[in-house]
Amino acid sequence: MTAEAHLYDIRYSRYDGAREARWRSVLAMARSSTGRALGLRRTAGSKVWPFLLIAAAHLPAIATVGVPLLFDGAPEPLELMPYSQLLAVLTPIVVAFAATTLPSLLTRERRDRVLSLYFSTAMSPWEYLAGKVLAALALMSLVTLSPLLVLLIGSILTSEAPLDALRDDGRHVLAVILAGLVCALWFAALGLTAGAMTSKRLFAIGGLLAVLLVTPVLSGLVSSLTDQPSVRAADLSQVPLRATTDLLPGRGYDDEGSGKPAQALVWSVWGAVLLAATTVLVLRYRDPDAS
Numbered sequence: 001m002t003a004e005a006h007l008y009d010i011r012y013s014r015y016d017g018a019r020e021a022r023w024r025s026v027l028a029m030a031r032s033s034t035g036r037a038l039g040l041r042r043t044a045g046s047k048v049w050p051f052l053l054i055a056a057a058h059l060p061a062i063a064t065v066g067v068p069l070l071f072d073g074a075p076e077p078l079e080l081m082p083y084s085q086l087l088a089v090l091t092p093i094v095v096a097f098a099a100t101t102l103p104s105l106l107t108r109e110r111r112d113r114v115l116s117l118y119f120s121t122a123m124s125p126w127e128y129l130a131g132k133v134l135a136a137l138a139l140m141s142l143v144t145l146s147p148l149l150v151l152l153i154g155s156i157l158t159s160e161a162p163l164d165a166l167r168d169d170g171r172h173v174l175a176v177i178l179a180g181l182v183c184a185l186w187f188a189a190l191g192l193t194a195g196a197m198t199s200k201r202l203f204a205i206g207g208l209l210a211v212l213l214v215t216p217v218l219s220g221l222v223s224s225l226t227d228q229p230s231v232r233a234a235d236l237s238q239v240p241l242r243a244t245t246d247l248l249p250g251r252g253y254d255d256e257g258s259g260k261p262a263q264a265l266v267w268s269v270w271g272a273v274l275l276a277a278t279t280v281l282v283l284r285y286r287d288p289d290a291s
Contacts, residue, residue, distance in 0.1 A: 025122065025127055026131045027131070028131070029123070029127070029128060029131025029132065029135070030130075030138065033132055034135045037105060038051070053093055053096060053100075053101075053143065054097075057093045057094070057097070057142070057143040057144075057147050058147050058150055060081065060086060060089050060147070061081075061086060061147040061154065062150060064077045064080050064151060064154070065154030065157075065158055068158045069158060076159065077154055077158060078151070078155045078169070081151070082249075083152075083176060084244065084245055086151055087179070087183065087240075087241050087244065090147060091241060093143060094140070094143050094187060095212050095237055097139075097140070097142075097143045098140060098187035098188075098190065098208070099205050099208045100205055102140070102187070102188060102190075102191025102192060102194070103194045103201060103204035103205055103208065104195065104201050104204075105132050105135055105192065105195055106132060106192060107198065107200065107201045107204055110198075125285040133192065136188035137181070137188050139188075140183070140187050140191075141180060144180045144181075144183040144187075145176075145181060145183075145184060148179065149176065149177075152169060152172070152173065152176050156169055156170065172248075172249050175247050175249065179248050182243055183240040183241070183244065185274065186239060186270060189274050189277035189278070190212070190277065192277065192281060193276075193281065194208040196280055196284045197284075211236060213237070215236045215237065216237055216238065219232050219234040219235040220232065222234075230262065231261075232261050233261040233265045233266050233269045234269070236273070242261065242263070
């Protein structure tokens with residue numbers, strides 16, 4: 001019996017369909033990276049930790065807003081907890097979220113050696129990094145910017161005269177958003193830098209936690225011994241909190257101990273670290289084969 005032979009025309013051909021703009025690939029990378037970091041479309045256990053931290057970050061703001069609703073004559077939410085104080089309360093949660101969530105945005109692809117597959121398409125290394133940066137900013141905004149907005153909106157809605165509160169507190173919306181983004185950008189830069197330095201997620205988490213937990217101790221010790229408040233600017237966990245003190249209305253963040261560093265120095269540290277983080281990311285991904 002003679003077997004039948006079939007010929008199929010499977011030659012490569014040019015794509016003639018509609019083409020999307022290149023920025024769509026950046027948004028797609030940001031969306032998929034954000035969902036993966038939050039455990040979406042994964043097992044239930046992978047969702048517990050990130051959503052637990054996000055919920056914990058919103059609890060202080062929700063509790064503060066709820067006080068005037070539960071107790072007559074209670075102070076307004078912003079009198080109970082100003083914006084700067086809320087950021088100070090959130091610092092441990094923000095540090096934990098940044099260290100455990102952000103490095104995996106880069107370590108997973110490096111560990112699985114799939115970067116060459118990304119870059120063999122129309123996506124460039126810079127578009128890949130842009131998507132990761134957007135994902136990191138979106139993730140960090142969930143624990144920095146979102147609680148601030150909850151406090152702002154809640155203080156307006158629970159006021160005895162919401163329209164007057166909207167006129168008085170509403171003018172601070174841009175300042176609140178800017179402060180939240182300053183904090184989000186800072187921790188996004190540190191988290192992505194840790195993820196770019198190694199393909200081992202545990203190493204990246206441990207390194208970032210070491211930096212954020214050791215610098216407060218060292219800077220506080222040196223500042224106490226030398227009586228130089230400017231040394232406290234080296235506390236990387238508190239840099240965005242100190243930087244946003246003058247941006248946010250109400251009572252500012254007060255340093256414990258011997259004074260606090262000058263705002264100009266704090267902003268210089270903020271800018272220098274972000275520049276260093278950008279340099280590390282560019283050097284690590286400018287050569288796809290080396291990444």
